Amino acid sequence: MSDGDDLPQDVRALLHEHIESYEQLEVLLLLRRERYEEWTVAGLAARLHVDAELVASALARLESAGLAATTPASPAPRFAYRPKSSGLDAAAGRLDREYAERPIRIIQLMSANAIDRLRTAALHTFADAFVLKKRDDHHG
Amino acid sequence: MRTFAWGVLAMASLVASLFFLRYWRATRERLFAFFSVAFVGLTANWTVLAIVNHPVDEARQAHAYVIRLVAFVVLIVGIIDKNRRSGRP
Amino acid sequence: MAEGVYILCALTGILCAVLLYRGYRANRTRLLFWASLAFLLLAVNNVIMYVDLVILRPLDLFWYRTGCALAGMLVLLFGLIWETR
Numbered sequence: 403m404s405d406g407d408d409l410p411q412d413v414r415a416l417l418h419e420h421i422e423s424y425e426q427l428e429v430l431l432l433l434r435r436e437r438y439e440e441w442t443v444a445g446l447a448a449r450l451h452v453d454a455e456l457v458a459s460a461l462a463r464l465e466s467a468g469l470a471a472t473t474p475a476s477p478a479p480r481f482a483y484r485p486k487s488s489g490l491d492a493a494a495g496r497l498d499r500e501y502a503e504r505p506i507r508i509i510q511l512m513s514a515n516a517i518d519r520l521r522t523a524a525l526h527t528f529a530d531a532f533v534l535k536k537r538d539d540h541h542g
Numbered sequence: 543m544r545t546f547a548w549g550v551l552a553m554a555s556l557v558a559s560l561f562f563l564r565y566w567r568a569t570r571e572r573l574f575a576f577f578s579v580a581f582v583g584l585t586a587n588w589t590v591l592a593i594v595n596h597p598v599d600e601a602r603q604a605h606a607y608v609i610r611l612v613a614f615v616v617l618i619v620g621i622i623d624k625n626r627r628s629g630r631p
Numbered sequence: 632m633a634e635g636v637y638i639l640c641a642l643t644g645i646l647c648a649v650l651l652y653r654g655y656r657a658n659r660t661r662l663l664f665w666a667s668l669a670f671l672l673l674a675v676n677n678v679i680m681y682v683d684l685v686i687l688r689p690l691d692l693f694w695y696r697t698g699c700a701l702a703g704m705l706v707l708l709f710g711l712i713w714e715t716r
Contacts, residue, residue, distance in 0.1 A: 521715050522569050524662045529571040531654025531663055532624045532647075547697045554704035561711045601683045607636040614640045617647070 409507065412493035413500055417508070418515050420467035421497075425452055425460040427512070430469060431498050433483035440473060440480035469494065548592035555584040572627070576620025583613025637681040644674025665710025672703030 421427050428450050433441065443461065447454040461481050464470040468486035472479045485491040501508045559581035566574035587609040594605050601607075651667035654660070679696035 524660050524715055525565050525569050525571065525574070527654060527658050527660045528565075528651070528663055528666065529569070529573045529624065531650050531657075532573060532621050534621075534625050534650070544693065544697075547701065551697070551700055551704055554701075554708055558704065558707055558711060561708075561715075565715075601637075601680050602633050604633075607633050610640060611636045614643045617643055621646070621650075 409500060409511065410493075410496050412489065413497045414511065416490070416493040416497055417511055418518075420463070420469065421512065422463065422516070422519070423456075423460060424509075424512070425450075425456045426463055427497075427501070427508075428452070429457060429460045430464055430483075430494060431501065433464075433470060433481065434494055434498060437483040440475075440482045442478040442480055444478065446481070545592045545595055548588045552585045552588040552592065555581045555588065559585065573620050573624045576616055576623065580613045580616040580620070583609055583616060587613060634681060634684055637677045637684065641674045641677035641681065644670045644677060648674060660714075662710050662714035665706055665714065669703045669707035669710065672699050672706060676700040676703065 421430065429446060432446065432450065441449075443454050443458045446452075446461075447457045450457065461470060461472075465472060465481075469483065469490060470481050471484035472481055485494060497508070559578045562574045562578035562581060565571070566578060587606075590605050590609060594603070596603050596606075647670040648667045651663045651670065655663035655667060676696050676699040679692050679699060683692045683696065
């Protein structure tokens with residue numbers, strides 16, 4: 403239990419629910435700062451000096467979190483910052499500010515969240531094991 | 543030595559019960575609450591066995607199996623509960 | 632009555648062991664492996680208690696069945712402590 407009381411609640415919620423890796427954080431903040439641009443995976447990877455694969459999976463997670471959106475294009479799809487609610491946008495903005503002012507605090511919280519996620523993932527797997535009928539929508 | 547063995551078992555299942563209690567609080571999964579209660583039941587089962595310490599043929603004595611039955615029934619109820627809740631789309 | 636109880640407990644333990652093992656195979660989450668083994672040992676404990684009941688000549692299976700229960704609880708605690716931190 404980390405005492406993130408100094409960080410705003412919506413920032414903590416955003417980190418806990420939607421930001422699982424440092425790549426996601428960097429990609430989100432970059433997309434938001436340059437929100438009128440559309441980026442390709444390669445472009446982001448070059449700009450952030452991060453592997454394209456990591457960028458791609460970060461973008462996928464951000465998209466499912468309702469923070470980014472894809473526009474299909476050729477030769478490669480383009481991504482942009484598209485928060486699905488103003489609350490999310492506000493939280494992302496505060497996160498940007500907090501990360502600029504207190505990066506260590508943000509990183510500490512992300513590490514604590516990661517440990518939390520690992521621990522509860524195992525427990526949810528334990529509990530889900532007791533469901534007798536496997537849901538068919540997981541199979542091809 | 544027998545009471546020592548039962549004592550160890552009682553303590554172990556109490557600790558397990560406390561872990562399940564913590565898991566319930568961490569995940570809100572009701573199944574863990576059932577597990578916690580079931581293992582408290584096993585703690586009681588082994589404690590009673592130690593206290594009564596029947597010299598022979600204790601497996602047939604009521605005190606040896608009634609509490610155990612309750613504990614395992616709680617487990618079964620928990621599993622059924624989990625399936626009923628997960629069955630809903 | 633006593634026989635029925637031990638059979639029921641053994642079956643429940645086996646059910647838990649099977650479900651947890653199936654979950655382990657699907658996810659490779661080690662906690663499930665240890666918990667599965669633990670429930671199997673607890674089930675064996677109940678099976679031996681049943682055998683103890685049914686065999687007319689009093690064989691003292693106390694340390695076999697209690698040993699299984701002890702092993703099962705040890706394995707369970709190991710799994711709970713080791714695999715969830």
